[in-house]
Amino acid sequence: MQQYSGFGLLKHSLSYHENWQRVWSNPIPKKHYDVVIIGGGGHGLATAYYLAKEHGITNIAVVEKGYLGGGNTARNTTIIRSNYLWDEASHLYEHSLKLWEGLAQELNYNLMFSQRGVLNLGHSLQDMRDIERRVNSNRLNGIDGEVLTTAQVQEMVPILDCSKNARYPVMGASWQARAGTARHDAVAWGFARAAEALGVDLLQQTEVTGIRRKDGAVAGVETNRGFISAGKVGCVAAGNSSVIAKMVGMELPLESHPLQAMVSEPLKPILDTVVMSNHVHGYVSQSDKGDLVIGAGIDGYLGYGQRGSFNVVEDTIAAIIEMFPMFSRVRLNRAWGGIVDTCPDACPIISKTHVKGLYFNCGWGTGGFKATPGSGNIFAHTIAHDQPHPLAKPFSVDRFTSGELIDEHGAAGVAH
Amino acid sequence: MLHIYCPYCEEMREEEEFNPAGQAHIERPLQPEELSDEQWARYLFFRKNPRGLHHEMWVHAHGCRKYFNITRNTVTYQIMETYKMGLQPNITASKEG
Ligand SMILES: Cc1cc2nc3c(=O)[nH]c(=O)nc-3n(C[C@H](O)[C@H](O)[C@H](O)COP(=O)(O)OP(=O)(O)OC[C@H]3O[C@@H](n4cnc5c(N)ncnc54)[C@H](O)[C@@H]3O)c2cc1C
Ligand SMILES: [Zn+2]
Numbered sequence: 001m002q003q004y005s006g007f008g009l010l011k012h013s014l015s016y017h018e019n020w021q022r023v024w025s026n027p028i029p030k031k032h033y034d035v036v037i038i039g040g041g042g043h044g045l046a047t048a049y050y051l052a053k054e055h056g057i058t059n060i061a062v063v064e065k066g067y068l069g070g071g072n073t074a075r076n077t078t079i080i081r082s083n084y085l086w087d088e089a090s091h092l093y094e095h096s097l098k099l100w101e102g103l104a105q106e107l108n109y110n111l112m113f114s115q116r117g118v119l120n121l122g123h124s125l126q127d128m129r130d131i132e133r134r135v136n137s138n139r140l141n142g143i144d145g146e147v148l149t150t151a152q153v154q155e156m157v158p159i160l161d162c163s164k165n166a167r168y169p170v171m172g173a174s175w176q177a178r179a180g181t182a183r184h185d186a187v188a189w190g191f192a193r194a195a196e197a198l199g200v201d202l203l204q205q206t207e208v209t210g211i212r213r214k215d216g217a218v219a220g221v222e223t224n225r226g227f228i229s230a231g232k233v234g235c236v237a238a239g240n241s242s243v244i245a246k247m248v249g250m251e252l253p254l255e256s257h258p259l260q261a262m263v264s265e266p267l268k269p270i271l272d273t274v275v276m277s278n279h280v281h282g283y284v285s286q287s288d289k290g291d292l293v294i295g296a297g298i299d300g301y302l303g304y305g306q307r308g309s310f311n312v313v314e315d316t317i318a319a320i321i322e323m324f325p326m327f328s329r330v331r332l333n334r335a336w337g338g339i340v341d342t343c344p345d346a347c348p349i350i351s352k353t354h355v356k357g358l359y360f361n362c363g364w365g366t367g368g369f370k371a372t373p374g375s376g377n378i379f380a381h382t383i384a385h386d387q388p389h390p391l392a393k394p395f396s397v398d399r400f401t402s403g404e405l406i407d408e409h410g411a412a413g414v415a416h
Numbered sequence: 417m418l419h420i421y422c423p424y425c426e427e428m429r430e431e432e433e434f435n436p437a438g439q440a441h442i443e444r445p446l447q448p449e450e451l452s453d454e455q456w457a458r459y460l461f462f463r464k465n466p467r468g469l470h471h472e473m474w475v476h477a478h479g480c481r482k483y484f485n486i487t488r489n490t491v492t493y494q495i496m497e498t499y500k501m502g503l504q505p506n507i508t509a510s511k512e513g
Binding site: 240242243246251252253254255256300301302303304305309310311344400401402403 | 435454467490
């Protein structure tokens, strides 16, 4: 793998940047892999990377029906934070945030990870009580968090309407300084490049159409490029997880919904942190390129179409203008949708299944980007040991039968 | 935006008047206390979530406020039919071929 560096950039500029090595190759599928990962999004690629790096399994294929990162990974609003309420979830997301903090160096890839902080606004007394409870619980778990007053919020974000006349006045906020954003497609590319360097085959344009079983154990995957035999199969297909589960006669407690996002025309720097509000239901940040990155809520109906209804976009814009009246004259550039796999308790499923050697990592819904490295890391452990990683254990699909749900609707209230 | 025919109002109306309410034809168990934990979980949480034809409930929230059913394609979003509560769909995955 060619190392990237400032010096390299200078060197390649002398040859007009025409001699850069290809970042990954396009291999022909082998007959057999020790592990096949279904889904070449960030989570799938991270799983392959950590399997190779930490568990010494390198005969791996990542099977992706489209292109790497073309799913939710490069469609999200890139918010990263770990201020969830319950112990299980906050440990999981904090594990991930810690990995983010060294990831660009580790992968030798500029992820543009920026710890610019996240504000979660409160607009009612109940909001503020919930915020205090969540921040206290975060601090008990060793996660940074502060409760800010309206004046402190206003000082931090002068363009936010904190006046008493607002329809939903800002009463304060929670602040996580270590939270932030990253460049989402770079995350997929960085993991892909590092995984391939460790021997992982990245099979794009390869769609899994069936899962072959033998004596109750997984035997491989049927694809549009033929059968690929596999010792173990990890499914990380986000919005399409139910479709794969159906291939082995399994139902999951998931619903796939459209979730939309949009960006504005590029502006001069105006917003240097991430602002989210559960109550008016909007969240916005500004990318390094200058566009405002705005996320909507899910459409309530099932949808596999990677697009949603216009009224949802309209509601989102209304919420953003409510918070930032000065954005009313900004023009939007693009809008798009992803398919998010929402779970009844707003927490993921990281689980073994009734088929031996078949594992699922799904249900991240509207908020799994922040978990990309952590999810891959503990899912790799789960697959390698055929035993859930201690952090993954509470997230088994069995919790829906035992009743041990982890209700994160509060901390995950606005889609992110 | 979807245009939806409410079988009670007998009119096409815009999506914003309606709310989706999940998978249709789920029957509440008559004797919940006799179910195993697995069966109860299945009733509460597990869903078909198909890529393709889906029978789902909607409510005409800003209209007659009645629940009814829709058969809809979850990829194209095309609505194939709407029908009243208690009725069965005319269009099903097997009939569609
Ligand atoms: C608009 C939007 C905004 C969001 N905002 C945030 C945010 O701010 N912060 C945050 O933390 N999260 C956010 N999320 C959620 C986050 O994007 C996802 O939880 C996360 O990216 C999921 O990663 P993944 O790798 O599992 O899924 P994906 O990137 O979707 O990868 C799954 C892959 O599986 C492939 N696949 C599916 N079926 C098959 C098959 N049969 N064969 C082969 N391949 C298959 C797909 O093509 C896809 O590439 C947002 C999501 C959306 C849509
Ligand atoms: Zn009606």
